[in-house]
Amino acid sequence: MAIVKVEKVSKRYPLGEQVVEALRDVSLAVEPGAFLAIAGPSGSGKSTLLNIIGCIDTPSAGRVLIDGQDVSGKTPDQLADVRARTLGFIFQTFNLLPVLSAEENVEYPLLQLRELSRAERRERVAHYLDMVGLARYGSHRPNQLSGGQRQRVAIARALATHSRLVLADEPTANLDRETGRSILELMQRINSQAGTTFVFSTHDSHVMAMADRLVHMEDGRILREETAGALQAEEAGA
Known part of the structure; x- marks a missing residue:
């Protein structure tokens, strides 16, 4: 079963007296274990699609299923619970809390999971900081870390909730x-x-080259899709 199903999703925003169509009748399925990139120029709708998959935004039409669960009509509190238990997020600006250490930043989303004890939270934090190679930097605050180290903290934070989808x-x-x-x-x-x-939103050619599936977007629509085999053949012929 697909971990994400987007079915005929459209998204419209009012802009003054006009209506902007950020997404137009988009359908997409993401299988478990995918390493998928959504690519396109600025304004193509890729970030809007990612936000809708991530339950940060809601569609104007169509529906979204996360792990078999229709999230389209859920309340903000219900969406927050889906985000906390199923989804992890990594942003280009890292979005770390500057007053917290690396350990505390990774632990922060775990505070919403009330079934976890303090010891269980600390165990997860240590495990995922070690996974991203930052076991020795747990007490460092973001301004004491390089950009790459901050993004590693963000990855550890995304994984610590045992998210199935990042x-x-x-x-x-x-x-x-x-x-x-x-x-x-x-x-x-x-x-x-x-x-x-x-699932990545990107215009970075390296991300596209490493993806096992690449979705091209433009003007709020999916233009075409490529799989790893096609991508590798295209790169070999270039």
Whole structure:
């Protein structure tokens, strides 16, 4: 069963006296364990689609199913619970709380999971900081970390809730090329070893090249899709 199903979703925003169509009748299915990139120019609708999949925004028409659950008509509190228990987020600006240490930033979303004891939270924090190579930096605040290290903290935070689906909005945009590549390789290893599903919004060619499935968007529509085999053949012929 697909972990995400987007069915004929449209999204309209009022802009003065006009209505902007950010998404137009978009349908997409994401299988568990996918490493999928949604690519397109600015204004193509890729970030809007990611926000709707992530229950941050709601569609104007159509429906979205997350792990078999229709989230289209849920209340904000219900959506918050879906986000807390099913979804992890990685942003281009890291979105870490500056007054908290790396450990505390990773632990923060776990505070919503009241079934976890303090000891269980701390165990998860230590495990995921170690997974992203930051076991020695737990007490550091974000301003004491490099951009790549901050993004690793964000990855650990996204995974700590045991999210089955991680949504990454331009995760390499604020990183230099080498650091961005190391972050992508880390996420690819997590995808391969843990089976975590990743969906990226990107215009980074490296993200597109590493994806096992690439969805091209323009003007709020999906233009075409490519799979890993087609992508590798295209790259080999270039």
